[in-house]
Amino acid sequence: MTNWWPPLMLVGSWLALLALLALTVTLAYLPLGSFNSAVAIVIAAIKATIVAVFFMELRDRGARLLIFAGAGLFWLGILLWLGLMDFMTRAPA
Incomplete structure (x- = not known):
């Protein structure tokens, strides 16, 4: 069993x-x-x-996988930052 x-x-x-x-x-x-x-x-x-x-x-896991996981989080942060900057710099309607 x-x-x-x-x-x-x-x-x-x-x-x-x-x-x-x-x-x-x-x-x-x-x-x-x-x-x-x-x-x-x-x-x-x-x-x-x-x-x-x-x-x-x-x-x-090893260091290589942790580096790739951190790179994914870094890339997500860049995308969120760029999306937020687009939203913050638009003129109010």
Whole structure:
């Protein structure tokens, strides 16, 4: 009989993601003013880190894969920055 139970680390990271989801939903209903978006982005970054480290198994990989993952994040940042600059420099209608 094979062991079909998932490793405890995956279950723990899944529970952490569920807890962060509950925190995001709870904080969405609190009147935080301008900090609402900042808190949501920080929580989303923590969730993305958990997914990358545990589910994509980046913690067990070599330096080359980490460099490519970082390059992908860098490229995403460039695209978001360029899109934001287009939005910020348009004249109001």
